[in-house]
Amino acid sequence: MAKTFPTQEIGSLPKFSWRTKPFRQMTLDDSDLETAKRWGERMDVPGTSRLLKILSKRADFSEAEKKEIVDFSLLYAIRMGETAGRGLSQHEGLDLVWSGEQARTEMYETPVSNIGGFEFIGKVRSFDNKYWRMASIRGSPSYQNNYHVEELLFTQKHAKRKVKVPVTDAITIMAWSDNHYYTAKWAREKVSPLKRSFNARREFTLELAKIIRKVIRELIASGVEEVQIDIPAATQYQSVDDMKLVAESFNETTKGLSATFSVHSCFPPRLGYAILFPQILEMKKCERFSFEYGNRDGYGRGVDDEARSGFADLKLFKEYGYDKGLGVGVLHIHTDKLPSVGVIKDRILYSAKVTGLDPEELYINPDCGLRTRKPEVAQRMLDLVVAGAEKARGDSAVK
Amino acid sequence: MAEFALSLTGLHARNEATIQATQDWERGRIDSGTLNAAFRADCDTLVALQKEVGADYISDGQLTTDWQDFLRPLTNGLDGVKKGAMVRWYNTNTFYYTPIVTGPISGNGDAIWSKVHRRFAKQGNFRISIPDPLTLSDLAEDHHYGSKEKLLFAYADALNIELRTLEKNGVSYVQFSSPALVARFREKAVSKEGLGQLGEAIRAATKGVSLRTGFHTIFGDASHYIPGIFDAIPTDDIGFDFTQTDPDSLSPTKKGIIAGIADARTTYLESLEELHGKVEQVLDRTGSKRITIAPSSDLRYVPRVSADAKLRRLGELKRELRGK
Numbered sequence: 201m202a203k204t205f206p207t208q209e210i211g212s213l214p215k216f217s218w219r220t221k222p223f224r225q226m227t228l229d230d231s232d233l234e235t236a237k238r239w240g241e242r243m244d245v246p247g248t249s250r251l252l253k254i255l256s257k258r259a260d261f262s263e264a265e266k267k268e269i270v271d272f273s274l275l276y277a278i279r280m281g282e283t284a285g286r287g288l289s290q291h292e293g294l295d296l297v298w299s300g301e302q303a304r305t306e307m308y309e310t311p312v313s314n315i316g317g318f319e320f321i322g323k324v325r326s327f328d329n330k331y332w333r334m335a336s337i338r339g340s341p342s343y344q345n346n347y348h349v350e351e352l353l354f355t356q357k358h359a360k361r362k363v364k365v366p367v368t369d370a371i372t373i374m375a376w377s378d379n380h381y382y383t384a385k386w387a388r389e390k391v392s393p394l395k396r397s398f399n400a401r402r403e404f405t406l407e408l409a410k411i412i413r414k415v416i417r418e419l420i421a422s423g424v425e426e427v428q429i430d431i432p433a434a435t436q437y438q439s440v441d442d443m444k445l446v447a448e449s450f451n452e453t454t455k456g457l458s459a460t461f462s463v464h465s466c467f468p469p470r471l472g473y474a475i476l477f478p479q480i481l482e483m484k485k486c487e488r489f490s491f492e493y494g495n496r497d498g499y500g501r502g503v504d505d506e507a508r509s510g511f512a513d514l515k516l517f518k519e520y521g522y523d524k525g526l527g528v529g530v531l532h533i534h535t536d537k538l539p540s541v542g543v544i545k546d547r548i549l550y551s552a553k554v555t556g557l558d559p560e561e562l563y564i565n566p567d568c569g570l571r572t573r574k575p576e577v578a579q580r581m582l583d584l585v586v587a588g589a590e591k592a593r594g595d596s597a598v599k
Numbered sequence: 600m601a602e603f604a605l606s607l608t609g610l611h612a613r614n615e616a617t618i619q620a621t622q623d624w625e626r627g628r629i630d631s632g633t634l635n636a637a638f639r640a641d642c643d644t645l646v647a648l649q650k651e652v653g654a655d656y657i658s659d660g661q662l663t664t665d666w667q668d669f670l671r672p673l674t675n676g677l678d679g680v681k682k683g684a685m686v687r688w689y690n691t692n693t694f695y696y697t698p699i700v701t702g703p704i705s706g707n708g709d710a711i712w713s714k715v716h717r718r719f720a721k722q723g724n725f726r727i728s729i730p731d732p733l734t735l736s737d738l739a740e741d742h743h744y745g746s747k748e749k750l751l752f753a754y755a756d757a758l759n760i761e762l763r764t765l766e767k768n769g770v771s772y773v774q775f776s777s778p779a780l781v782a783r784f785r786e787k788a789v790s791k792e793g794l795g796q797l798g799e800a801i802r803a804a805t806k807g808v809s810l811r812t813g814f815h816t817i818f819g820d821a822s823h824y825i826p827g828i829f830d831a832i833p834t835d836d837i838g839f840d841f842t843q844t845d846p847d848s849l850s851p852t853k854k855g856i857i858a859g860i861a862d863a864r865t866t867y868l869e870s871l872e873e874l875h876g877k878v879e880q881v882l883d884r885t886g887s888k889r890i891t892i893a894p895s896s897d898l899r900y901v902p903r904v905s906a907d908a909k910l911r912r913l914g915e916l917k918r919e920l921r922g923k
Contacts, residue, residue, distance in 0.1 A: 321905065322615065322901075322902025323618050324612065324901065380865055383867040393843055394820055397843070436691065439785075469687040470697070471784050496683075496684040534685055
C-alpha cells in the first residue's frame with residue numbers, strides 16, 4: 201500500500217560555510233570546523249573525520265580537496281533530508297531526497313555555464329538585495345556536457361531513500377537570460393512587436409529544450425527514475441501563446457523519454473496559478489505539479505477557506521478535472537518565521553479536502569528550494585514537513 | 600516641427616559597487632552609512648550620465664533600498680497598508696510584496712518624497728516615476744474598501760497628497776507607470792468605462808498640481824486603447840512600450856508621447872536606424888509636437904552597463920533627431 205502524504209524537498213538546500221569559503225579563497229575558522237563536526241554528528245554523516253581532517257587545513261585547498269569538500273557537502277544535504285523530522289516525529293526522513301544542489305552554483309548559473317552560446321554579462325536584481333548573474337545568449341545554444349550526471353551518480357550511491365533529480369527547464373533559462381541573439385534575429389522581421397518578441401522567446405526556448413532533453417536522457421540512462429523539471433518562470437510570461445509555449449517546451453523536453461516527471465513552479469503574479477490553466481494540463485508526461493502556496497497563507501489554525509486562503513489555487517486542479525499527483529508547498533521559504541506543526545497539518549488536510557485527490561497523490565514539501573535559509577532554519581522546515589505530514593496521516597486515517 | 604526630449608522612465612539598475620555594498624551590508628560587513636554612501640555615489644554617476652547624454656528630465660534612478668520594489672514606498676509609507684506575500688512583478692523575474700489594505704489609505708504626503716535623493720530636486724528638471732492608481736489597486740489585496748472603484752480612488756487621493764509634496768519641493772515631472780492597464784491576464788483589455796474611470800482617478804491624483812505629468816504603459820500592448828487613451832487620461836504625455844505596442848496603431852494627438860523605443864528587457868542595442876525608424880512612425884501617426892524618446896520600461900532588468908549603453912544610444916538618437 202502506498203504511503204499517504206509522502207514528503208519531498210524541492211531542490212536546493214543551504215550551503216555550509218565550510219562548503220563555500222574554500223571556493224571564495226576565504227580562510228576557515230574554528231566555527232566552520234565546529235559546524236561541520238556538530239552537523240555531521242547530528243545527521244549521522246559517515247566519514248566526517250575525513251572531512252574534518254581536510255578542513256583543518258583551513259586554506260589553500262587543492263582541487264582534489266575541494267572536490268572532496270563538495271562531495272561531503274552533497275552527503276550532508278542527503279542526510280539533512282534523510283534525518284528530517286528527527287526529534288519531532290516518530291519516523292524520520294523525507295520519502296524523496298536530493299543532494300541539495302550542493303554541486304551547483306545555483307539552478308540557473310550551472311546550466312548556462314555548461315551550455316554553449318552564453319556569456320555572463322552582470323548581475324540583475326530579483327527582489328530586495330537579491331540578484332542573479334545574468335547570461336546573454338549570443339549564438340545558437342549548444343550542448344557541451346552533462347552538468348548533472350556526476351552529482352546524480354554520487355547521490356544515488358549514497359542516498360538511502362528514493363532520489364529525485366531537479367533539472368532547470370528551457371523556459372526558465374530563456375526567461376532569466378538576456379535574449380540578445382534571438383531579439384536581434386527577429387528585430388527586422390515585418391511582424392507586429394508582440395509577435396516579434398514572442399517568436400524570439402519561442403525559438404530560443406525550443407532550442408534549449410533539445411539540449412535539456414539530452415541532459416535528462418543521460419540522467420535517466422544513469423539510473424534515475426524521477427526527474428523534477430523546475431519551471432519557476434512558467435508564470436512569468438502571461439499571454440495564451442506563452443502558456444502554450446510552457447507546455448510545448450515541457451513536451452519537447454520530455455519527448456521520447458521514459459521516467460516519472462514532475463514540474464515545480466512558484467511565485468506567480470497576482471492572479472495566481474490560474475494563468476497556467478488549462479494549458480499546463482497539456483504537459484502529458486507530468487505526473488505531479490509541485491507549486492508554492494505557503495507564502496500566501498496565514499499562520500492561524502483551521503482547514504476552512506478563510507484560514508487557508510493561500511491554498512485556494514489548489515481548487516483549480518479539481519475544477520479542470522486533474523486527477524494525477526500534486527506537490528503542496530506548505531512552508532514559505534523567504535522567512536525564518538515558522539508555522540506550528542498543527543498549521544502544517546491543517547494546510548495538508550485542507551489541500552486533500554479541496555483537491556479531492558487520494559492522500560497518496562499529495563506530496564508535501566517546502567514552497568521552493570531552501571538555499572536562502574540558514575541551515576538551522578532549513579532543517580527545521582524539513583522537520584516540519586515530515587512532522588506535519590505524519591500528523592495529517594494520523595488525522596486522515598481517523599476520518 | 601516636433602520637439603524631441605529624452606528621459607529615463609523608472610527604476611535603474613544598480614551598479615556593481617552598489618550591488619556588492621548591499622550584499623556586504625546584508626552580511627553585516629558594512630554599516631548603513633557605508634551602504635548609503637554607495638547608493639549616493641551610484642546616483643551621482645547616473646545623474647552625470649543623464650546630463651552628458653542630454654536627458655531633459657533627470658532621474659535619481661530611484662536608487663535606494665526604499666525602492667526595493669516599485670510599490671514599496673507606498674506600501675510602507677501609507678497608513679492603512681501593510682506588506683503581504685511576495686508576488687511576481689508582471690512578466691519579469693522580479694518580485695514585489697503585495698500591499699495589504701487593512702484600513703483607510705492615508706498619508707502625510709511624504710511616502711515618496713522621503714525616498715528621493717533630494718539634492719537633485721532643486722535643479723528644476725527632476726523627474727520621478729510612481730505606480731499609477733490602477734496598478735496599485737489591481738495588485739493590492741483589499742481587506743477594507745470592498746470595492747475596486749473605492750480602492751482605486753483611495754489610492755488616487757493618497758497619490759494627490761504625494762504629488763503636492765513633490766511639486767512643493769521642486770520636482771518637475773511625475774510619470775505614472777501603468778503595467779496594469781496593458782499587461783493583462785489573457786490580454787483582456789480594460790473596458791471603455793474602466794479606462795474612463797482610470798482617467799478620473801488620474802485627474803484626482805493630479806488635482807491642484809501643475810507639474811508636468813506622463814502616463815506610461817509598460818509591458819503590454821496598448822493598441823486596444825487607442826485613440827481613447829489620449830482623451831481619457833489627463834496627463835501631458837502618454838507613453839507606449841513599443842516592444843509590445845505597434846507604432847502603426849497610434850492615432851493623431853495633441854499630447855506629448857513617451858516613445859518607449861529602446862527595449863529595456865534585453866542588452867540588444869538597437870541601431871540608430873532602427874530607433875529612428877520607430878520615431879518616424881510615431882511622428883507620422885500622431886503628429887505630436889513633443890516626443891520623449893525613452894526606454895520601453897525601467898532599465899532595471901539588464902545589468903547596469905547595458906542599461907547605461909541604452910541610455911547613451913538614446914542620447915545619440917536625440918542629437919541626430921535635433922540635428923535634422
